Amino acid sequence: MFWKVLKDKVKRGKLSSLETHTTRIIEGRHDAPIEHIQNFIRHSINTFPKCLNKEFL
Numbered sequence: 001m002f003w004k005v006l007k008d009k010v011k012r013g014k015l016s017s018l019e020t021h022t023t024r025i026i027e028g029r030h031d032a033p034i035e036h037i038q039n040f041i042r043h044s045i046n047t048f049p050k051c052l053n054k055e056f057l
Contacts, residue, residue, distance in 0.1 A: 002040050005032045 009028030010021060 002032045002036050005036070 006025060006028040009031055010024045012024075015021070015024070
């Protein structure tokens with residue numbers, strides 16, 4: 001979900017003369033609730049061993 005929120009923020013329209021992709025990404029990180037980020041990290045930690053064992057192939 002974090003990446004969806006971030007992509008939606010970056011893609012929301014043309015950049016103004018004062019904006020860059022970097023500024024949009026920085027703004028977008030504030031739109032993702034901390035709980036979503038924590039869940040993403042937890043999921044990544046739990047999934048990493050499966051990736052190492054090539055269980056997703």
